Amino acid sequence: MDLSAFLTGQFMGVALVFARIGGVMMYMPALGEAFVPVRHRVAFALLLSLALYPSLPVGPQSLDAPALLVAALGIELTLGVWIGMTARILLGALQFAGFQIGMIIGLSNAFSPDIGSFQGSTLISTGLMLAGVAVIFALDLHHVIIGALVMSYEVFPPGLMMAGDLAQQIVRAVAQSFYIGLSVAAPFFVMGLLINLGMGLAARMMPTLPVFFVAAPMLIAAGLLLLGVAAPLMLREWAERFADWLGLLVF
Numbered sequence: 001m002d003l004s005a006f007l008t009g010q011f012m013g014v015a016l017v018f019a020r021i022g023g024v025m026m027y028m029p030a031l032g033e034a035f036v037p038v039r040h041r042v043a044f045a046l047l048l049s050l051a052l053y054p055s056l057p058v059g060p061q062s063l064d065a066p067a068l069l070v071a072a073l074g075i076e077l078t079l080g081v082w083i084g085m086t087a088r089i090l091l092g093a094l095q096f097a098g099f100q101i102g103m104i105i106g107l108s109n110a111f112s113p114d115i116g117s118f119q120g121s122t123l124i125s126t127g128l129m130l131a132g133v134a135v136i137f138a139l140d141l142h143h144v145i146i147g148a149l150v151m152s153y154e155v156f157p158p159g160l161m162m163a164g165d166l167a168q169q170i171v172r173a174v175a176q177s178f179y180i181g182l183s184v185a186a187p188f189f190v191m192g193l194l195i196n197l198g199m200g201l202a203a204r205m206m207p208t209l210p211v212f213f214v215a216a217p218m219l220i221a222a223g224l225l226l227l228g229v230a231a232p233l234m235l236r237e238w239a240e241r242f243a244d245w246l247g248l249l250v251f
């Protein structure tokens with residue numbers, strides 16, 4: 001047996017696995033956060049590829065047909081990016097909910113740090129997204145993520161891409177993310193409506209009342225109180241939906 005050809009085939013097989021896992025690590029929540037250095041993410045993706053390669057249906061790759069190999073690498077990278085982006089879209093439900101909550105209770109700030117997101121954020125959305133990442137590790141969902149990566153080779157065989165299904169699932173993920181964001185932020189819509197309605201009635205009865213200076217502290221205090229009570233349930237609801245989506249890749 002030619003040792004050089006054997007090692008080259010094994011190396012290209014690992015490279016094919018790394019293309020998918022590396023694409024996932026670009027956007028996957030908890031494992032691919034923007035505040036994690038890129039060098040660390042690449043190193044983790046490489047180690048994970050080496051560890052999972054023997055258990056995956058990806059054998060040694062030959063260099064006899066370089067065009068087919070490059071096409072397979074492109075397909076695997078696309079699938080990895082798709083998995084990571086879909087998971088990131090689901091995490092965006094917490095960001096959307098934080099946007100709504102911040103605007104309702106008056107704590108939105110265009111200059112707040114955008115940790116974990118791709119654009120400007122609010123303090124509430126940043127806090128919820130960091131809490132979502134913490135929940136992933138607290139509930140051992142990062143183990144489920146790795147298991148889903150292994151089982152994704154049964155859902156998406158190596159070198160095979162179903163573009164129509166991928167586009168359809170992205171649209172469904174966006175709709176699901178929007179629905180989850182509205183669901184977890186619903187109590188704050190009710191609270192804001194009741195407080196603003198009460199302040200409007202008070203202003204009609206007492207025209208000299210400085211409504212803005214009274215309503216702003218009340219909204220902030222009530223919003224923070226409601227956030228402290230509702231945040232565990234909000235994160236639990238999101239974690240259950242995220243785990244259900246990972247289950248689609250597993251089963």
